[in-house]
Amino acid sequence: MGESISTGILAKWHVKNGDAVKKDQALFELETDKITSEGTAEAAGVITLKVEAGAEVKIGQVVASIDEAAQAGSTAPAAKPAEPAAKAEAVSSPAVRRLAEETGVNPATVAGTGKDGRVTKGDMLTAAEPKAPAAAPKAAAPAPSPAPKAAPGERQTRTKLSPIRQKIAERLVSAQHAAALLTTFNEVDMSAVLALRAKYQDDFVKKNGFKLGFMSFFVKAVVHALKTVPAINTQIDGDTLVQNNFYDIGVAVSTEKGLMVPVVRGCDTLGMAEIERAISAAATKAREGKITLADLEGGVFTITNGGTFGSLLSTPIINPPQSAILGMHAINERPVAVAGQVVIRPMMYVALTYDHRLVDGREAVTFLVKVKQAIEDPSRLLLGL
Amino acid sequence: MEAYDVVVIGAGPGGYVCAFRAAQLGLKVALVDKRATLGGTCLNVGCIPSKALLYSSEQLVFARDHAAEHGIRIGSVAPDLAAMQKRKDAVVSKLVGGVAQLAKARKVTVMTGEAAFESPKVLAVKAASGTTQVTAKNFVIATGSAPVELPFMKFDGSTVVSSDHAIAFDAVPASLVVVGGGAIGLELGSVWARLGSQVTVVEFLPKIIATYDDDIVRAFTRILQKQGLRIETGTRVTGLRREGERAVLTAEKDGKAVEFPADKVLVAVGRRPYTDGLGLDKAGVALDDKRRVRVDARLSTGVPGIWAIGDVVAGPMLAHKAEEDGVAVAEWIAGKAGHVNWDLVPAIVYTDPEVASVGLGEDAAKAKGLAVNVGKFNFAANGRAISSDATDGFVKIVADAKTDRILGAQILARGAGELLSEVVTHMEYGGSAEDLGRTIHSHPTLGEAVKEAGLAVSKSAIHAI
Numbered sequence: 030m031g032e033s034i035s036t037g038i039l040a041k042w043h044v045k046n047g048d049a050v051k052k053d054q055a056l057f058e059l060e061t062d063k064i065t066s067e068g069t070a071e072a073a074g075v076i077t078l079k080v081e082a083g084a085e086v087k088i089g090q091v092v093a094s095i096d097e098a099a100q101a102g103s104t105a106p107a108a109k110p111a112e113p114a115a116k117a118e119a120v121s122s123p124a125v126r127r128l129a130e131e132t133g134v135n136p137a138t139v140a141g142t143g144k145d146g147r148v149t150k151g152d153m154l155t156a157a158e159p160k161a162p163a164a165a166p167k168a169a170a171p172a173p174s175p176a177p178k179a180a181p182g183e184r185q186t187r188t189k190l191s192p193i194r195q196k197i198a199e200r201l202v203s204a205q206h207a208a209a210l211l212t213t214f215n216e217v218d219m220s221a222v223l224a225l226r227a228k229y230q231d232d233f234v235k236k237n238g239f240k241l242g243f244m245s246f247f248v249k250a251v252v253h254a255l256k257t258v259p260a261i262n263t264q265i266d267g268d269t270l271v272q273n274n275f276y277d278i279g280v281a282v283s284t285e286k287g288l289m290v291p292v293v294r295g296c297d298t299l300g301m302a303e304i305e306r307a308i309s310a311a312a313t314k315a316r317e318g319k320i321t322l323a324d325l326e327g328g329v330f331t332i333t334n335g336g337t338f339g340s341l342l343s344t345p346i347i348n349p350p351q352s353a354i355l356g357m358h359a360i361n362e363r364p365v366a367v368a369g370q371v372v373i374r375p376m377m378y379v380a381l382t383y384d385h386r387l388v389d390g391r392e393a394v395t396f397l398v399k400v401k402q403a404i405e406d407p408s409r410l411l412l413g414l
Numbered sequence: 415m416e417a418y419d420v421v422v423i424g425a426g427p428g429g430y431v432c433a434f435r436a437a438q439l440g441l442k443v444a445l446v447d448k449r450a451t452l453g454g455t456c457l458n459v460g461c462i463p464s465k466a467l468l469y470s471s472e473q474l475v476f477a478r479d480h481a482a483e484h485g486i487r488i489g490s491v492a493p494d495l496a497a498m499q500k501r502k503d504a505v506v507s508k509l510v511g512g513v514a515q516l517a518k519a520r521k522v523t524v525m526t527g528e529a530a531f532e533s534p535k536v537l538a539v540k541a542a543s544g545t546t547q548v549t550a551k552n553f554v555i556a557t558g559s560a561p562v563e564l565p566f567m568k569f570d571g572s573t574v575v576s577s578d579h580a581i582a583f584d585a586v587p588a589s590l591v592v593v594g595g596g597a598i599g600l601e602l603g604s605v606w607a608r609l610g611s612q613v614t615v616v617e618f619l620p621k622i623i624a625t626y627d628d629d630i631v632r633a634f635t636r637i638l639q640k641q642g643l644r645i646e647t648g649t650r651v652t653g654l655r656r657e658g659e660r661a662v663l664t665a666e667k668d669g670k671a672v673e674f675p676a677d678k679v680l681v682a683v684g685r686r687p688y689t690d691g692l693g694l695d696k697a698g699v700a701l702d703d704k705r706r707v708r709v710d711a712r713l714s715t716g717v718p719g720i721w722a723i724g725d726v727v728a729g730p731m732l733a734h735k736a737e738e739d740g741v742a743v744a745e746w747i748a749g750k751a752g753h754v755n756w757d758l759v760p761a762i763v764y765t766d767p768e769v770a771s772v773g774l775g776e777d778a779a780k781a782k783g784l785a786v787n788v789g790k791f792n793f794a795a796n797g798r799a800i801s802s803d804a805t806d807g808f809v810k811i812v813a814d815a816k817t818d819r820i821l822g823a824q825i826l827a828r829g830a831g832e833l834l835s836e837v838v839t840h841m842e843y844g845g846s847a848e849d850l851g852r853t854i855h856s857h858p859t860l861g862e863a864v865k866e867a868g869l870a871v872s873k874s875a876i877h878a879i
Contacts, residue, residue: 122845123852124818143844150846151817199751207749209718 037061038191039086046078050095057082057092058318060191060286066321072097081137124150132157140187197287204349209385212344215397217404219360219375222246225407237302243357244280245304247332247400249410251355252276252297254399255330260392261383262329264350270387279328279348282312283337289315290348292328336360342378352387355400356380416523418444420747421537421550423529423692426454428724428736429556430513435744437520444523444548446539451510452517452524455558456733462509463581464601465764466502471608472766480803493609495586502581531697534717538693552719552747555699555707556740557692559685559725564593567654573661573678574654577602580680586610591663591676593651595622597763599682600638604765607642614644614674616665621647623763627775627810630824634769637806646672654679687726702728712752713743721747735759760838762831767807770830772838773822776812785815789847789870791863793827795877798858804828809867811837811847818846818871825864833864847871 041058044050050070057068070076074097086092121129121136125148129136132153139156141148190198204210226241233241255262255276262273276297279290291311293304314320331348336359345356356379363376381397403409418441422433425447433445451458471493478491517524525548527541537553539546561576563569569576580602586609592599595617607613615622615638621631622638622645635645649667656662663674687706694701699715699722702708707722709715715722721743724736735756742752760772779786789811793799807826814821823837840850850868855861866875 122843122849124846124848127848127852141844144842147843149817149819149844150848151814151819151844154817203749206746 036085036087039080039082039084039092040191042078042082044076044078046076048076050074050076059086066319068092070095074098081135084137121148122150125153128153128157140189142187146189191286194287200349201346204346207349208347210344210347210382211385211390211393212380212382213390213393213397214342214378214380215401217377217379217401218365219243219377219404221405221407223375233302237306239305239309241301242305242308244308244332244334245301246404246407247355247357248278248280248293248296248304248308249301250400250403251278251330251332253403253410253413254396256297257399258392258396260388261353261396263352263387264329265352265384265387266350273329275329277328279325279331279351280308280311281331281333282315284316284318286318289320289325290328290331291315291320291324292326330354332357334358336377342380344380345382347382347384353381353383353393353396355397356382415536415547415549416444418442418523418548418550420444420552420554420744421446421548422554422556422740423447423537424454424556424558424724424726425449425452425513425524426556426558426724426736427456427733428558428740429454429554430517430740431737432554432556432723432740432744433522434516434520435741436747437522439744439748439750441744441748443520444525444550445517446525446527446529446537448526448528450526451507452513453506453510455560457509457513458506459578459581461733463502463506464577464598464605466505467498467581467605468601468764468766470498470501471605475608475766493586495584495609499582499584528691530691531693531699534697534720550719552721553697554740554743555689555692555694555715555720555722555726556724556736557688557726558736559731560688561681562684562686564651564681564683567651567663567679567681569681573656573659575678575680577680577682580606580678580682583678587677588612589614589676590678590680591616591674592680592682593663594682594684595619595624595645595647596682596684597623597761599680600643601764602680602682603643604638604641612644613642614646614676616649616651616663616674617645617647618650619647623769625761625775626769626771627777627824629776630769630771630810630826633807634765634767634826637767638765646674685725685731689726704728712746713739729756730759730761732759732761755842758838758841760831760834762834764831767804767826767828768830769824769826770834771822771824772834773820773841774812775822775824776810779812779821784821786812786821787815787818787847787871788812789867789872789875791867791870791875791878793860793863796858796860796863796866798860799827799863801858802828804860809833809863811850811864811867811871813847813871818848820845820847820850820868823864823867827860827863829860833861836861836864 038060039057040060043055043057052070052073054070055067056070059066059068072095074095076093076095078093080086080092125136134153134156136148139148139152141152143149230241259272264271277292277294278296279292281288281290293307296304311324330351331354333345333354334357335343336357340358342358343356345354347354358378360375360377362373364371365374381393383393420436420441421444422429423446425445430445430452433443437443449458456462474493477488481488525539527539530538532538535549537548567574571579577598589612590606592603592613592615595615599615603613603615622635623631639645649665651663651665653664654661655664660677661679663676663679665672697720698717699720700708706728707715707726709722709727713721713723723739723743725731729735738754742754745752758772760770763769776788790808792808794805799805810824811820812822813819820841825833827833847868851865855865866877869875870878
């Protein structure tokens, strides 16, 4: 992480051309390959938009100007001569430019299938095709309308990947490619944690105003296990081994815009309630698209919970340059053997994917067993065992 | 044992480009080749020496057959083969020397010797001075290919020869039979025909350069025949009878036995991936049914850290394809986003005129049932072609009937290889035939025919009826 951001997509305008805006009013949403953020007005006045929604913009580029002297409505929007048909961007190919003029289709609004998403002549022809029967002529007899036939091009739709999705794709592939990933599995009896939650949930909610979840147990168990097996808390920097002596844990959060991993800082010094609060605050920020780069940087380990969606078992991919990731899964009642008896217990499979370049199997397995033991018997956390 | 980030086995255009790119990206790289000079088949005995001989022999043809009509009096013209070969050798040594200089400048360790895996992580390089072992995080197999030998007429280097020998004859053979009407056979056949050999090309398939469209091949065949090459298609070679220093190639055409006596027989029926003695079994690297190294879509052999590129893997055996493979693998090793568009590998036959193609031909597109529009433009209607004796041939652009996107191009023309590049570029960016036709081309150039062919797709060529 920490790559510099130089461009983004101006995803959405909150104002229209000619609107009066107040200073600091949110004007637009900017999507970069890391985060979505809002741009605000630097001054009050009447705004003139200079780029269209969906366009790629450079950081520092002027996207709108605000006329501080003008007042909205002070000048009646006099009928202006119709603007010439949307002028294609200078990078469009000659055939695309011709079609833009002849059909009025603005290439900037067309999803391109050419190299790096460029709009091709074929894309323009498709975009210019009459869409599924629009308003039928009034005089037409009220015949039952035939079932709309999918136009040839509509069996698939093509949308440009958002920078965030592209970044996710790139990072996942590079993690798979650059590290020697291996996954070890175990299963955890959740009885003790469930019992603890049942016993103290009311008191916890009364004191803190929110519920006690599972995640804080796992965060605490991970910190405990990292302290026992420091080899997991390492990373490679070129030809150097970096040992981290802090415990900033990333917690994967699924949002509409993709997976994000906000980091909870100093988990070794936080109480369970503080961890729950931090996770919930980060998740809310992530879902609202208000998360900042600083919230995502610098984690030493990641926890991801596929159980939220019902996953029985999966092999997570590490979040480089971290060396391991813990995957939590669904809690299902299963028969298990305890002291010679078959009993039904709430069980969860856990998976630890680790970078075998740095972490040996013995360390990974020990780590995961430590997590398991701490969850099965949380008193161990209290005693540091 | 010296340890590297990347050891590339084979210093041809795939291997050395891979090594240089990896070095550019900051990796510690070694480049191994059994040849004392870098550059592989392409620079030493393939593309480059044959291009040198093709160019020299074209000058001979001009001086001998065309100078007079241009008002140039030369007098008696005769080839000096020794001088021609010397110039060819100079071209080769300049290029291989250049590659060696680049290797040095990029701090790539060059090792000369035969490479063999001892394990997936250890490679032995056997040289006259002894065997050196190296280890690496990544090995790239770039060992290329070798001429295919026919079992009943093995190469002897004097009468039955491969392209390796046919670029180095010390005398012009009175008669030369070329088995195989592909690029290599036709290029070398052209060289020796221009220098005075009676050349016969024997091809098993019904047409030469069989992957090209019928109309291109018909026109091309007629031009070669005018140049004095005898072309026997649909002819199956059955054997070889030696008569002293000479040989008689026996074959079968239309069910009848035919014989082709020759001073030399060039076997140019294709190339085979070169994996001999590489110890691939010790590395755990698997071959496919055609004995090519098996790789996935990222050119990985499946053995962690072992990659393969170029002629030794599936795909066209072309230097520029190998180069792109090499760049992509170096970038993947360095954790970057490598990219090869294997659908857009151009191919050229460097005769005169040249034949160039990329993407889908008209015949192939129609065989696939695609609706296409085809634009054709003849060089006979191109001003620059008329003024420079280049009126043979035409440009053909194949475009999707609905979207107008260019699907392929074939060009028969003097310098067709150079003309093709702009079509490849248009295709790489998803361009349409109209885009080609609306792009300004300098006048007068042969390239205007490419533009006109683009326009002809929509029947809008200006200089055609």
